[in-house]
Amino acid sequence: MSEIRYRLPQKREIVTEFPGPRSQELSQRRTSVIAAGVASSVPVYAADVDGGVVVDVDGNSLIDFGSGIAVTTVGGSAPKVVEKVKDSVEHFTHTCFMVTPYEGYVEVAERLAEITPGDHAKKVALFNSGAEAVENAVKIARVATGRDAIVVFDHAYHGRTNVTMAMTAKNMPYKNGFGPFAPEIYRVPMSYPFRDPEGMSGPEAAKRALEMVDKQIGAANVAAVVIEPIQGEGGFIVPADGFLPALAEWCTDNGALFIADEVQSGVARTGEWFAVEHEGVIPDLITVAKGVAGGMPLSAVVGRAELLDAVHGGGLGGTYGGNPVACAAAIGALDTIEEWDLKSRAKHIEAVTHASLDSLVDGTEVVGEIRGRGAMIALEFVQPGTREPNPELAKAVAAECLARGVIILTCGTHGNIVRLLPPLTITDELLREGLEILSDAIVKHGK
Template sequence: MSEIQYRLPQKREIAGEFPGEKSRALADRRSSVIATGVASSVPVYAADVDGGVVVDVDGNSLIDFGSGIAVTTVGGSAPKVVENVKNSVERFTHTCFMVTPYEGYVELAERLVAITPGDHAKKVALFNSGAEAVENAVKIARVATGRDAIVVFDHAYHGRTNVTMAMTAKNMPYKNGFGPFAPEIYRVPVSYPFRDPEGMNGAEAARRALEMVDKQIGADNVAAVVIEPIQGEGGFIVPADGFLPALSEWCTDNGALFVADEVQSGVARTGEWFAVEHEGVVPDLMTIAKGVAGGMPLSAVVGRAELLDAVHGGGLGGTYGGNPVTCAAAIGALDTIEEWDLKSRAKHIEAVIHASLDSLVEGTGVVGEVRGRGAMIALEFVKPGSRDPHPEAAKAVAAECLGKGVIILTCGTYGNIVRLLPPLTITDELLREGLDVLSDAIAAHDR
């Protein structure tokens, strides 16, 4: 394991007014030219990012517990990523792989085949975003099986394109007013241990979902069951042990494909290359994005070779999919994860977070559960004395933390989840400092 390198001081520092003068000026400029529908969680503007800190245009240094929504897993300017991007962009920025191919696309595909679960023959198609990958996984599943129905789950988030909006559970802000949506998408209950009937295990939760599939859709009509192994925007919901294997087994028995949407949970985020590995599940298809390219826009569908090869020539692709610069960045990010042993680092971060925050479940009235894996941990906020969602507390805690220099994101179907997604390169000192700020903010809003 090589020592993690830092370019910026890894410290929290708020200098004067917050947001500062330059951020306020940029906000004024933004208001006249940027669509209102493009919202931002943080009211400051980034100038430099490295390791576990975001430095804004006014010189404030913030602890980053968001990683650009799990994207800057290796940090916002990892040396190997930067070096690869510079070397690539100096040669050419684009040819379109469908016109004039290049080695970087092939090399990255080889790397993804090597790190994804299963020892069967696999193939890869590269795209730009997580939603694009999911939509193409649906296309592949339908062609390969000759079926139409896609099964998804409560609390799911799969993207903002038409098909992936239909697959996404939450209406506001992702779906409201944007219909009609693509047909042949069917939703069933997920395993949500905190909110399921007491004592329900993973096998029972799977049975509940699959009985609905059999009765309401028909197994012979199902092209794919698509699930996030740990649900992201829906609330970092970790299904009960046995739930994912039961779904995978049902797919195998019924000729459907098991598709793991690892857009947010993949690429070392949970302490393994992919979250499905925690239960030994081998998907037929997997979607990858976010953390794979060190901040550059790239996504992939990886799966059984015969499934990807079922699609006719020209049926997959896109002008920018697998751009040479983004492929170079992704190779640099994967190298960084291996050289800095960031999978182990994710497990260490998980231990530090639990040691700091688990006591809040018993010690406060508003934290109902601390859950997650690796550096993908959530706190579910509830109204004291109940399990009723408490989105006001989650929002207030996140705002309090931001005012003290810690970037924290919220999520969840009910808006009551604080999610922690620190870069895997964050120092222990910064991590613990940020967790102390979070704990103090929770104590201040424990009602």
Template sequence: MTQTTASGSRLEQTRRVGEFPGPRSREIAERRSAAVAAGVASSVPVYAADADGGVVVDVDGNSFVDLGSGIAVTSVGASDPAVAKAVAEAAAHFTHTCFMVTPYEGYVKVAERLNELTPGDHAKKTVLFNSGAEAVENAVKIARAATGRNAVVVFDHAYHGRTNLTMALTAKAMPYKHGFGPFAPEVYRVPMSYPFREENPDITGAEAAKRAITMIEKQVGADQVAAILIEPIQGEGGFIVPAEGFLPALSEWATANGVVFIADEVQAGFCRTGEWFSVDHEGVVPDLVTTAKGIAGGMPLSAVTGRAELLDAVHGGGLGGTYGGNPVACAAALAAIETMDQQDLRGRARRIEEIAREVLEPLVGQGVVGEMRGRGAMLALELVRPGTREPNPEAAKAIAAACLQEGVLILTCGTYGNVIRLLPPLVIGEELLRDALGVLKEAIAAQ
């Protein structure tokens, strides 16, 4: 057990595991098997009772260091006081009216903040939804309406959601697409810049972009493409950071050919990479930006933000949804963004990267660790069979299980299931973070 209490934390910042899973978690798991669809999977066999700062406490009192943040959602912590207060105050007035029926100021305020924060100084507008998949799907709708074209270009290893259209946009079959077709048409996939797995290790970002562009021009036709959709740092695909120059070259080509460039910032946005948005690292200004996850401190909210003329190309009533921009979620988003700003969570993300690289980078090339990559608090270790680049998903599973036994929650990802991804809350205390990384380092060394 390691105990470190960060200033301002409501819960003791403690790693503590006794009986695991405990009796309450086992009892709930039995009820779940009878009540919850089998297609819903969970990474760990325990049930949360409380969470704050860098820890999650289960129903049996076990306390885990959280290196997943609910998949990059609770960046400001799972019970940030400002977010909790904003949610309570908003809910005390009204939980819903539907913005399309009786609008409210909170929606407008969130749109104003997103218009300010997203890259570029052009005129912008925003529309709000509930989930990342909804945001991506509506960004495609906007691009098609604005251009009068149908084709959408996406990339190898991409993940964009689980709706019918976003499953078509997503690259990975299992578990996201298997058995759920047929999928939406007019989606075309081209090669991603994946430096660790390039056949030519010397290929530049610009050259990788040219490879993709050539395929688009030959197989689709530039004048048929409504949008290029890309995660600036791919999430589920393995936290793949494209080679420098890849994103700018794609963006420039899109602009030259009247193609809408959509940055899917659902996982990488809101300070996660050390900037407000991951495209900021290379100065790329997308036409549309999709956001969700970290936007509202855990409340369901998502958005499409971008060039005003694109958003306004859609006819009245063509965008919306019953719950889109829920007033309680809007209040949470305004509070979460304020917390990010006041606590300089961009700087905190960069500090998390410094610590993680200090602890973990010496493992690269030793044993199963083929590469460490990422930005800020969006970091990954790609695991391989020693001496090769052959994916090693078995090691990823074993390491995640070993960490869990020691009270550390980590997530895996990657097209090949061989990537450990690190997404700690940006408010995690440094001592607690170092303790968790030490557990991870020991688990890796045991492979």
């Protein structure tokens, strides 16, 4: 393991009013030209990002607990990513792999086939976004099985395209007014230990879901079961042990595909390359995006070779899919994860986070649960002494943290969850400082 290197000082510092005058000026310019439907959760404008800090245009340095929604896993300007991107753009920025292919696409595919679970023969197709990867995984599943039905879960988030909106559970803001949606998408209950009947095991929760599939859809009609091994936007819900293996076994027994949507949970975020590895599950197909390319737009479907080869020539692809610069960035990001041993770093971040925050569950009446794996941890806020969602508190805590220089994101079907997604390159000092500010905010607003 080589030592993590930083370009910017790794410190929190607020030097202007907040947001500062330059951010306010940009906000005014934005209002006149940017669509209102494109919203931002933080009112400052970034100028520089490195390691665990985001420096805004006014010179304020904020602790980053968001990573651009789990994208800058290796930091916002990791040296190896920057080096690879610079070298790539000096040669060419685009040819379209479907016209004139190039080695970078091939190398990324080789690397992804190597790190994804299972020792079976695999093939890969590259795209731009997580939603594209999920939609193409559905296309592959339907062609390979000759079936139409896709099973998804409560609280799921899979993207903003028409098919992936249909697969996504939450209406506002992702689906409201955008229908009609793609057909043959069916939703069943997720294993949600905090809200399931007390004592419900993973296999019991799987049985509950699969009985609905058998009765309401018919196993013979199911092309695929698609699930986030740890749900992202839905609330960082970690299913009970045994839930994922039971789903995968059912798929094998019934000729359906098990598709792991690892767009947010993958690429070392949870302490393994992919979250399904925590339970030894080997998906038929796995979708990859976000952290795979150090901030550049790249996604992939990786899976059993015979499944991807079931699609006719020209049936997969896109003008920008597997862009050469994004591929170069991915090679740099994957090298960085290995050289800096960031999987171990994710596990360390998990330990530090729990050591800092676990006392809030018993020490307050408003933190119902702290859950997650690696550097993918969430706190679920409830009304005092109950399990009723408390979205007002989540919003207040995030706002308090931001005012003190810590970027924190909320999520959850009810908006009552704060999620922590720090870069794996964050220093222990910054991590602990940010967690202390978060803890103070919870105590202050949770009274």
